[in-house]
Amino acid sequence: MFMKIGSDLRPSSIQPDPMCPDVHHVMSISQETSDIYTLKLQPTERREAVRFAPGQFNMLYAFGVGECAISISGDPTVNNVTEHTIRRVGLVTGTLGSVRAGDSIGVRGPFGTPWPMDQARGRDVLLIAGGIGMAPLRPVIMDVLANRENYKELTILSGSRDPEGILFADELLTWKKQPGVDSKVTVDHADSRWNGNVGVVTTLVNRTVKDPKDTIAFVCGPEIMMRYAVTELQKNGLGKDQIYLSLERNMKCAIGLCGHCQFGSEFICRDGPVFRYDRIEFWLNQREL
Amino acid sequence: MTHSRYPELSEHAFFAGLDNAAVAAIQSCARDCHYATGNWIARQGAPADDLYFIQDGRVAVVFPAPQRELTIQTLSAGDIVGWSWLMPPHEWQFDIKAVKDCSMMGIDGRSLRAKCEQDHHLGYALMKRLSRVMVDRLQATRLQLMDVYENRK
Incomplete structure (x- = not known):
């Protein structure tokens, strides 16, 4: 007998043993x-x-x-x-x-749990990525672009350490040209050859949110950055139930058995990595975690 | 660079909550400014006589290090630039450069400083608002200094 784990999207006949690569x-x-x-x-x-x-x-x-x-x-x-x-x-x-x-x-x-695309339908979608955090958000962008009629405005805010570290730089320019899509890039450090934004990605949140009641935000990046992003999103009128974060911990079994990725009462591999903010707010504020 | 009157000052979020007299006092010091990409708006060490409200475009706050220029942050529409006009020695602490054609509302800082000395209610109201901006910038700079994207192998 095999354990049913993770996403319901995966037909059980494909990979019956979750521990077998x-x-x-x-x-x-x-x-x-x-x-x-x-x-x-x-x-x-x-x-x-x-x-x-x-x-x-x-x-x-x-x-x-x-x-x-x-x-x-x-x-x-x-x-x-x-x-x-x-x-x-x-x-x-x-x-x-x-x-x-x-x-x-x-x-x-x-x-793991996916970004809640069903919750995003009919709303403005705001993505905030820091560094490699852009990677798990790229499928969201592709899904929105493939089903454009299902969503309102798509805004992508991307932060990197320096101009050389911007992930998917060419795609960000391409996505920005699509109707109803805006993307803003910022870097933490730059010299005078860079004419784009300089500053942390959270500073881009201000004046980005147009309709806070009808916006959903997906955030992925270093945990410190995500905390500041949540603060900025809340300042701009988003409720805790409109903010989703993707967390990262040391995952081993990926099916919620080994406990390596335990985060308070949650297992990141099984209950996450995507969580609604209000579900993990308490644990994010525990210094020991 | 060209100058003209700026009559719609009260629409800026920075002035929200100010009474009409305060807005009028500031309005009397306001002008429109335009800087083309690449133009210097201020230079480190020069007298700081202006406060700017960016309406369009982007400016860079630049530290002029030897042999190179380091951009510390950029500011764009809705942001304000400059608080050295209020604090002695009233000199710009960094260079300010237009990195994308800029339309800004400029305030004559010397006149406004004199008004603040005469009217402490106005001075306190402005100081509170500028302090908020400073705190936000300080927090952002602290986060920047954490270097959160560093590859910790």
């Missing part, structure tokens, strides 16, 4: 910034369509090295191809960054 082959690897790359993967065995929802993650396994949880950054409307945008921070992510097209890696998933 499927072999995927690497279609391509592309460098996004100096330390961030994107893997495009495809399952080696032909089978039913693998679907995911924006905000979910997979466990990627570098054979003989280890496993790590990585958000899915690709297009949710495309079946059987998943993209993962990864930052080199350790042994596993460093090893995954050295694969080449045609190599194989292990994949478990998709896991």
Whole structure:
């Protein structure tokens, strides 16, 4: 008997054992910034369509090295191809960054709660991303653009350390040209060659929210940044139930068993990573967590 | 650069809650300013005689380090620029540069400072509003200094 976990989107027949990785082959690897790359993967065995929802993650396994949880950054409307945008921070992510097209890696998933796209329908959608936090929000943008009639204004606020670190810089320019879409980019540090915004991403929130009662905000980035973002969103009239955050902790099993990612009463892998703010507000304010 | 009167001062959020007399006092010091991209609006160490309200465009607050210029922050429509006119020694602490064509409302800081000395209610009202701006900028700068996107391997 197999445990039903994570998203209801995944047909149980596809991957019956959530602890058993499927072999995927690497279609391509592309460098996004100096330390961030994107893997495009495809399952080696032909089978039913693998679907995911924006905000979910997979466990990627570098054979003989280890496993790590990585958000899915690709297009949710495309079946059987998943993209993962990864930052080199350790042994596993460093090893995954050295694969080449045609190599194989292990994949478990998709896991976790998605961004609530159903709650976003008919409303203004405000995305606030910091650094690599842009990766799990990219599928949201693709979903909104693919179903434009379902949503009102889409605003993307993206913050990076410096101009060289802007993730999906070309796409941000392309998205901005779409009707009903605005994107603003800011960097924390720049010299005089940069003519864009300088300052933390939370400073862009002011004067961005047009209709606070009819806006939903999805936020992903460093936790400190998300706390300030929540403060700014509330100052601009958004309620706690209109703000969703994607959290990150050390995930191991991805099915809520091992406890590595426990966050108060929640398991980030099973109950998250996407949470409505009022559900985790108390735990976010506990210093020990 | 051109100048003209700016009659709709009370519409700016910064002045919300000010009485008509206070708005009129400030209005008497106001003018329109336009700076093209690349023009310097202020230079570090120069007399700080102006307070600006950005209506359109973008300015950079620049620290003129040797051999290079570091942009500390940028400000855009709705933001205010400059509080050195109120604090001794009344000199600009940073360079201010238009990085995108700018339309701004300029306030003659020397005149306004004199009015604040004469009318402490006006002075206190402005000081409270400027303090709010300063606190917000300080908080943002602290967050910037945390370098939250640093790759901690």
